[in-house]
Amino acid sequence: MQEVSVSAHQHLREQKIMPLFVSYLIPAVLGMVLMSVNIIIDGIMVSRGVGANALAGVNVSLPAFSIIFSISLWISIGGATLYSMALGENDIPRAQSVFTHSIITAIVVVLFITMICLWNLERVALLFGANEVILPYSVDYLRILFTFGIVYVLESVLSTFIRNDGNPNLAMAGLITTAVLNIILNYFFIFVYGWGVQGSAAATILSAAIGFLVLLTHFMRKDSILKLTSIRWDWTMLRHIIVIGFPSFVTEFAVAIVTILFNITFISYLGETGVASYAIVNSIHSMMLLVFLGVGAALQPISSFHYGAELFDRLKQALRLAIKTAVWLGAVAIIVGYFGADYLILLFGVESEQLFTMTSVGIGLFFLQYLFLGYNMVYAEYYQSINQTGKSLAIILSRGLILLLPLIWILPNWFGATAIWLVAPTAEAITALVLFIFVRRNKQQRAVMRPS
Structure with missing residues (x-):
């Protein structure tokens, strides 16, 4: 066998x-x-x-x-x-x-x-x-x-x-x-x-x-x-399955909570038109989010296998390739959002000029998160796939809840209703920056500890 x-x-x-x-x-x-x-x-x-x-x-x-x-x-x-x-x-x-x-x-x-x-x-x-x-x-x-x-x-x-x-x-x-x-x-x-x-x-x-x-x-x-x-x-095996898979559960749970919070915020500042605008943008975002989840899903079996086989050089190559793919996809999404926002909105049959304008602005700002979202999601999937669940959970909670909760109150209060669209991009950017510093320091520490 x-x-x-x-x-x-x-x-x-x-x-x-x-x-x-x-x-x-x-x-x-x-x-x-x-x-x-x-x-x-x-x-x-x-x-x-x-x-x-x-x-x-x-x-x-x-x-x-x-x-x-x-x-x-x-x-x-x-x-x-x-x-x-x-x-x-x-x-x-x-x-x-x-x-x-x-x-x-x-x-x-x-x-x-x-x-x-x-x-x-x-x-x-x-x-x-x-x-x-x-x-x-x-x-x-x-x-x-x-x-x-x-x-x-x-x-x-x-x-x-x-x-x-x-x-x-x-x-x-x-x-x-x-x-x-x-x-x-x-x-x-x-x-x-x-x-x-x-x-x-x-x-x-x-x-x-x-x-x-x-x-x-x-x-x-x-x-x-x-x-x-x-x-x-084997109850120990079951516990490992539950612990390792928990970040994936939290990801889905966070999406539901965030959607509710955005709906409440938009209706408070922009009324029903704001909620309708967010519904359109969120529909497109749901598709884009699944694309980035697909990149992570492609990395998961490769990284888990190589981690178990102790093929760490190949593991690092796969991680770098997944990150590059996610960042490039994010850049393409931003370009499509910037130049093609009006065409995307037309797919939903929008007739109100106010709703059309609000949604067009929203796509241009909301899509900025894709430059960082892919980077965060790939690392979250990577840590989960090599049984470092704590790090994966920290990334998911940071971008999905911990930063969003204060930002969704602070940004529109300080900069006006339009800033609601920047809540998610800001949370993703801060998470990516902290994650980048963390990864870089870990690499430097391993380089110092490696024998000459």
């Missing part, structure tokens, strides 16, 4: 870092972009096929997706990191045990949460913000989502492990299958069969189930070591 593992993952040890990183980067980024486009198309179909109240009901239900996605991300990233480290060490039984623990944990946790939510479905919908008008739509959507949500989680977890098992193209194929089928099934279930929001929820789950079946073909590979095994439950 050990000989199979070496041959199956020989490319991770010997292939040049540039083509190796690209082979993981393209599927990861493309998969993330498809996820974001999918969400937008879902909203368009529900709005056109069922109505505005139905769309509001679905939007109110979206935190349920966040709950499910954050749990799958928490377990899959924590487990996949330990899995790749074990592969680097050629410890095949441990790698398979990590995979088995992760799958069992995901199933137990999600089933527990969904059972509680199904038992209190109307209360959950009201907690998410539903009122009497949109409550029926939210309940219909949530009932299907919570009943079959385990399918979505298993697809997400398995996709991450397959990528770490050296098959990023199949992970991408699973996501493409899910995304394309979701669009097709949404059309048929809503416009042809008239199933309303229940049809949209059913399309989401059914497409995920078929995507999951595509991913199962990975187990037909002769060189794959990814499989469920009989185990003695």
